[in-house]
Amino acid sequence: MGKVPRILSWRNMLVLSLAVNFSLILRILKGTDGGNSSYVVSIWPVVSNSLDRTVYGDSKWPVVSTTASGSSSLSSASCTYNETQEDDHRIINLKLGDPMVYERYWQEMGHMTTMVIAGWQSLSYFSDNNNELCWFLEPELAKEIVRVHKVVGNAVTQDRYIVVGTGSTQLYQAALYALSPHDDSGPINVVSAAPYYCSYPLITDCLKSGLYRWGGDAKTYKEGGQYIELVTSPNNPDGILRESVVNRSEGILIHDLAYYWPQYTPITSIADHDVMLFTASKSTGHAGMRIGWALVKDKETAKKMTEYIELNTIGVSKVSQLRVAKVLKAMSDSCGNETAKSFFEHSYDAMFERWKLLKQASKTSKGFTVPDFASQRCNFLGKAFEPQPEGIVDCEKFLREKKNILTKSGKYFGDDLSYVRIE
Amino acid sequence: MGKVPRILSWRNMLVLSLAVNFSLILRILKGTDGGNSSYVVSIWPVVSNSLDRTVYGDSKWPVVSTTASGSSSLSSASCTYNETQEDDHRIINLKLGDPMVYERYWQEMGHMTTMVIAGWQSLSYFSDNNNELCWFLEPELAKEIVRVHKVVGNAVTQDRYIVVGTGSTQLYQAALYALSPHDDSGPINVVSAAPYYCSYPLITDCLKSGLYRWGGDAKTYKEGGQYIELVTSPNNPDGILRESVVNRSEGILIHDLAYYWPQYTPITSIADHDVMLFTASKSTGHAGMRIGWALVKDKETAKKMTEYIELNTIGVSKVSQLRVAKVLKAMSDSCGNETAKSFFEHSYDAMFERWKLLKQASKTSKGFTVPDFASQRCNFLGKAFEPQPEGIVDCEKFLREKKNILTKSGKYFGDDLSYVRIE
Structure with a gap:
């Protein structure tokens, strides 16, 4: 396919x-x-x-x-x-x-992805009463996220919790909230190998959080104890496929895989990490929808990430989720079409x-x-x-x-x- | 009307x-x-x-x-x-x-507020290149916000900057970010008269920010120096129309006017405060859209609020904004209809x-x-x-x-x- x-x-x-x-x-x-x-x-x-x-x-x-x-x-x-x-x-x-x-x-796809929304739809805060974890995740979006990762083969979805966010930027913050110790041990350092996405230090430090703080270049990081390492792969800005560089047992990893799609980089393996972040902005191009998703291995982490998004924005736009679900579906469908180029091609x-x-x-x-x-x-x-x-x-x-x-x-x-x- | x-x-x-x-x-x-x-x-x-x-x-x-x-x-x-x-x-x-x-x-309104969105719409991050302040605000939404406040007479919009947010919850945090001192003076206290909306303390303290912290009941607040007072009017949970209670010159006010609409409370005057927060969830009922807006008097405050939303979620869902614009328009239109009940009635x-x-x-x-x-x-x-x-x-x-x-x-x-x- x-x-x-x-x-x-x-x-x-x-x-x-x-x-x-x-x-x-x-x-x-x-x-x-x-x-x-x-x-x-x-x-x-x-x-x-x-x-x-x-x-x-x-x-x-x-x-x-x-x-x-x-x-x-x-x-x-x-x-x-x-x-x-x-x-x-x-x-x-x-x-x-x-x-x-x-x-x-x-x-060129024409009306294949056209969406009609009635004025009385999507009033409720709630998307899925059966989802005991991420209650604001539209089931249709969850389904299409799983499908597209299977079609492309770029990430494991089995036994993973999906947390939807207002772009992957919000999910990055949700992951920091979820993975930082909430005791009195003070802010945990967040590091990433330079060159790193220039927004990360700003986002991390903008509220002077007592939970986490930007710790700089992972390549020169020497402090003891727990730390969070952000692995952006392919990396923004230089496009290199990356792995963790600190490599200590106290490290907690967040993988930003926003660009791990075949239009940007060869898909060399099925990514299988604890917390993986993706976004519609980079996969389908629908940046204006502000939809990202995290694939999370640990239930408690996914729960805490959901909690952050509840506190931060009480969920995520339902109509944006439905819009992205439809586009992801078209993207996956295009990969099974033998007569026309797929979205990725x-x-x-x-x-x-x-x-x-x-x-x-x-x-x-x-x-x-x-x-x-x-x-x-x-x-x-x-x-x-x-x-x-x-x-x-x-x-x-x-x-x-x-x-x-x-x-x-x-x-x-x-x-x-x-x-x-x-x- | x-x-x-x-x-x-x-x-x-x-x-x-x-x-x-x-x-x-x-x-x-x-x-x-x-x-x-x-x-x-x-x-x-x-x-x-x-x-x-x-x-x-x-x-x-x-x-x-x-x-x-x-x-x-x-x-x-x-x-x-x-x-x-x-x-x-x-x-x-x-x-x-x-x-x-x-x-x-x-x-009952039928297709009056039905929206059709093509798959190639709203890809861009940007909504309004002419808005030098809130670049992610859809002009159509801005227009309908101004109109509905004029029709209802519940808030001044003239010479105000509009900042759109992912619900008013995000705008509350944006206002805290904008109004807190960013020097080394430590976190500013945020107070509100009890009973207050139970989420406010949680939202305020969830990241242990060094910029601001929850300071409790405004009625018993005694500390000196600058503080932020949150005035929720009508109040959540008790519905009382409120004013600032601390009343000191060092006070910075945020007015949460989410419920200041005629289906909830008599509109007794045109609200005219420095920072006023509104949300579609409470006005039109479209909670699932996650759209709120702030009317802000001071340009620098509006700029800093915009900056927070850039850092937090890189803008706000465009399709949600367009959906709310259409619903607000229908709401305002209904108020001019002599033969049928308005939305508010x-x-x-x-x-x-x-x-x-x-x-x-x-x-x-x-x-x-x-x-x-x-x-x-x-x-x-x-x-x-x-x-x-x-x-x-x-x-x-x-x-x-x-x-x-x-x-x-x-x-x-x-x-x-x-x-x-x-x-």
């Missing part, structure tokens, strides 16, 4: 995943952007932009619009164009992103195209390089290995000042200034 | 607001429940049940189903019946509730009927009384005064052990054991 043999010439497109027109970079770096007509390109901002405001204190936001030349080769639904007369305020924002790359696919191709354009741009420019990854066999899409060179060079300041390209500096990910993340 | 003169023989039905069949209490207290056929009555649990589990550590939940006699006079859509053979496990749960009382109204009548039944039950029984309130003029529905006696007597233990009626003891609201709250 959906296991079409194909060549994987990349390992992880996550780094740059969403909402970018690479041909623009190419043109601008080459200085060939002086066409006759010009456009405002609104590149959709990303997840991290919410936090950019926190970090940078931008007064106005979203940030981006830029002029670019001619009828560019933009194919992404994530960019919109408006003509403009001004050519001297050209800014390209690659700090920010949005999963609009998937919009075209869902448009379609998305893989879109990502592949973007990655190719970025690599072209980096070859033309002497200013920067993009990372290459050793290929691995993907159990879902097929088998293939292709060696790639490695290395990233450049800095946020250079791109911003010399090229009017906004990127996110490595420093926000606990990494070197010579790295940037683009979306 | 909608200002139909009518007699208000109550002040606040909130105490018992939702999801109860009072005729059952009447029958059971009178001991007339031995009919020929018996039923399981599932009374929907409420908001507070999420917290009941925290407090009571119930292992299984939702809690309730009960057998009751014959074809009762239940009219509420909030109760469902299934026949059962067992009559000895009869339990009535009045601890819990759900705004299913509104279901019938929305059903309809809901007022439903609440009135329930209150009347409960009062009948309390008169028949010597075991307990229910409160009466002095009537006040409602600017929205009309004018009327009617004096009412006062007093509540009874305790949770008596009702539970002697009558198999589950209620919520006054102790969870910072109040006396002789009081209970029922839903």
